Amino acid sequence: MRRKRIIIPILAIFLLYSCTKKKGQEESGRLKKFTFETGGTLVIGIQSDPDDLNPLTALSQTARDIISLIFERLADINSDLLTFSPRLARSWEFSHDSLSIVFHLRTDVYWHDGVKFTSQDVVFTHSLQTNPETGWDGITFKDHIIEVTAPDDSTVIYRFDQRYPYMLMDAVEGYIVPEHILKDIPPARIHSSNFGRSPVGTGPFIFKDWVFQQNITLEKNPNYHDKGKPYLNKVIFKILPDELTIFNELINREIDLAYRISPHYFIKVEKLWEKKKTHAHPYRLPGRAYDFIGWNLFEPRSYFEIIGSKEGEKDTSAIRKLVPHRLFSSQKVRAALTMAINRDELRQVVLEGLAIPLDGPIPPILWAYNDTILYRWDYNPSLAKKFLREEGWRDEDGDGILEKDSIEFCFEMYTNAGNSRRERAIVIVQDQLKKIGVKVIPKIVEPAFLFGYILPERQYDAALIGWNVGLKVYLTPLFHSKTFFLPFHFTGYLSPKYDRLEDMALSAKTFEQAKKYWNEIAKMLSYELPYTWLYYEYFCVAVDSRFKGTVFDVRGPFVNVESWWIPAEEKLQRDRL
C-alpha cells in the first residue's frame, strides 16, 4: 500500500512532464505563415568571457564576435571573401593612378552616445591602429597604407605605396572607434581603459552591461542608420563554460544560439531536429579551422644549443649550424608518415564526419584554393613501408619498431590539453603509425606551455595542432624564411623557391596573377609536407527556429543579426519582457 502511494505520484509527475513536452513540440509548426513583428531577445551561449570589448585591443574570438554587433567597419566582406558591401562608407572608388581609395561616408551615422560620426573618426582610428603602442593585432593589414586623410567630414582617402589585390581589404580592416572618447587616452594605456568594458560604437546594438562570468547584454540601437533595424530588442551573451550545459540549454530553449558546437553534441542536435524533437535548427557551415601535424625539420637539441643559448645570433649563419632532424628532415619519411595515417578514419572517429579532407596549405573557403594541383598522399600503408625501407628503416631486432643505424623510429608528438578532439586524434595517429613500425609517444600538455614554450623553443619532434584561417591568403609566419626565428614558424621549413613565390604572390597586382603563384606554393608544400594536413572542420551552428531572416555562411553566425526577427506567433514569454 505504502509503495503504491509513492509510485503513483512519481508516475503522475512523469506523465505530466511528457504531456507538457509534446504540447510544446506541436506548437513549433515550421511551415506556417508568420506575422512580422519587431522585438524579442536573442540569447547566445558562449563558453568564456571575452578578453576585452575594445576592437583595438581584443584578441579572443569571442570578443570579436560581440564587437561585430557593437562596432562597424567602412565596408563588410561578402560571402565570397573577395568583394565588399558598403557599411559606414556609402561607396568608394579608386584614384586614377590606382594608388588611392576614396571612401564616401554615410552622413546619418551617430555614435551610441549621440555624437555624430565623421571622417575624423576614421583618420583617428587609423592612427591608433598603426601605432605599435596600441597593440592592435591587425597592424600588418596597414603595412602598405602610407597616409589616410579626410578632405571633408564625409570623405576619407587611403593612399598606398603600391598597387596590389588586397588594397580594399586592408583599408577597411578594423572597426572604427570614436575619436571623442579615446583621443585623450595615450595609446599605450588604451588596453586598460574603461572603453574595453563599456564600448561605444555605431553598430546595430548598444552595449548595456557586462556581468563578469555571467552575461553580456546588448540593446537595440534606436538611432541605427539602417532605419527600422535591428528588429530584435536585445542580444544577451550567456557565459556557460560547460559544453553539456550549452547543449541542454539550447534544447530546453534557455539559449537560442550556440556556435562552434563540437561534433558530438552537434550530431545529437541534428538527430533531434530530424525527429522534430527540438527547436534548435542545426547548420553545417564551411569552417575556418584545420588541424595538422607539424614536423620539426631540425633536431630540437641543436636549436636550443645554437639559437636558444646565444642571443643576437638569430641570422642565417646560425641556421646553417642547425642539425637536420634525425627522422623528419627527409621528405620521403614525411610522405611515408602521411600515407600511413588514415585521415578518413580520423575524420570519422574524431569529428564524426564533420570535416573535409585537406591536402595543402590553402583551405577551400579562400579564393586561391585549387585542389587539382595538389599532391595527394592517400592512405597507403604498404607504400609508406616501402618509402621507409628505401630510406634505410628496417625492423632488424624484430620488436615491431623500425631502426636505422641503431636509432629507433620513435618520437614524441605533442598536442594541447583540453582539446578532446586532438587528444583523441593523437591516440589514433599513434595506433596507425604503430602498424608501419613507427613508435609515437603522445604528449598532452597545457596550451600555454605548448604554444608559449615547446613550439617557439622548438623543443619537440612533432605536434598535432591547428590553425584558424584568416581572410587573406598569407603564409609568411608559417613558412617564409624571414620569420624563421618567430614562434609560429616552428617546423623550421626553409626554401628560397618558396620565399620567392610568396613574395611574388603578395606583390602581384591582381588576384589572377597572385593565384598562379599560390597554386605553385600549394603544390610545392603539398609535396614537401612540412605539415601533414589532417582535416578541415565544419563550423557547427544551431539557432532556435523562431528566428527568421538568419544568414549563416563562411563569415560566421553574426553576418546579419540586425535583420533577424521573431514572428508574433512564435514569441516566447521572455521575448516580451
Place this chain on the structure above:
Amino acid sequence: MAAFIIRRLIISLIVIFVGVSLTFFLVHLIPGDPTGIFINPALPESVRQGLVERYGLSQPVALQYLKWLYNAVRLDFGYSFIYPEKTLSLIGDALVPTLALTLSSLFIGVLGGCFIGIASAMKKGTLFDRICSTAVMFFYSVPSFWLGLVLLLLLSYWLGIFPSSQIRSIHHEHLSFVGKVFDYIIHLLLPVTTLSLTLMASFAKYTRESMINALSSSYTIGAISRGIDKRKIIFKYCFKNSLIPVINLIGTAVPFIIGGAITVEVVFSLPGMGRLIVSSILSRDYPVVMGIATLMFFFVVFFNMLVDIISHIIDPRVQLQ
C-alpha cells in the same frame, strides 16, 4: 587570549607570506607565458613583444616578485593580463557567489551533519542508524562533480524544476525584490545541495563517532545513574564534548570546501572564484592567480585561527598555545 591572538596573527602573516611567495615563484617558473594563449599566426611579433613588455614579463622574476609584493602590501594586485579590469575588482565580483555557496553549504552541512550524527548515535544499531550510515558513506565517497551532474541531469534537464546554470536568470532585473531573492535561491539550491550533501556526510560521520564515544563514557553513565534528564545529558554533556573534534574538522575542511566549490561552480556555471581561478591558471593570468591565492591563504589561515578560539571558548581546557 589577547596574547594568543597576537601570536597567532604573527604566525598567520608569516604563513601567508611564505605561501604566496612560493606560489608566485611556482607560477612564474612554469615555462610558457600568457602571450602564448593568443595562438594566431597572423599576430605580429611586435604585438606579442608589446604584450610581454606590457605585462612586465621581460623583467627578471625576482624583480617582478618584489614589485608584486610591494604593491600587494598596499592591496594593489594590478590589472588582469586578460581582462581590462583590476584584479581586486574581478575577485570582488567572483567572491560574492562563492561566499554564498560555501557559507550556506557549510552552515547546512554542519547543522544537518550534526543532527544526523547525533540521531544516528542515539539509535545505534537500529534500521535508522544503518540507513543513515549507508547514506553517509555514499555521499562521503561520491565526488561532488558527479553528484552535481546527477542532480543537474535529473532535476534540471529532465524534470526542468531548477535552472541549470548561473546565479540568477537573464531577466533578473525585471523581477520584484521578492522575485529577485527567490531567483537567487532557486539558482543556488542545486549547487548548495551538492556541496552541502558531501559536507553533511563528513560531519555526520565524525559527529556519530564522537557522540558514541561520549554516550559510552563514564561521565554519561554517571549522569544517567544520578537520574539527570536524558535531553540534558545528550545536549549539555555529550554533544558539547563531542563538538570539539567537529569544530576542528571545520577548520581542516575549509580548503576542501574551497576545492569542492571550484568543481561545483564549473558544473553549475556559477560566476565564482572557482571558475575564475581555473580560467586564470589556464590563461596564465598571473595577477589574478596571485590575488586569488593570497585570498585563499588568508581564508584558510583565518578560519583555522577562528576554530582554535571557538574550541577554547567551548572547552577552556583546550590550551591556546
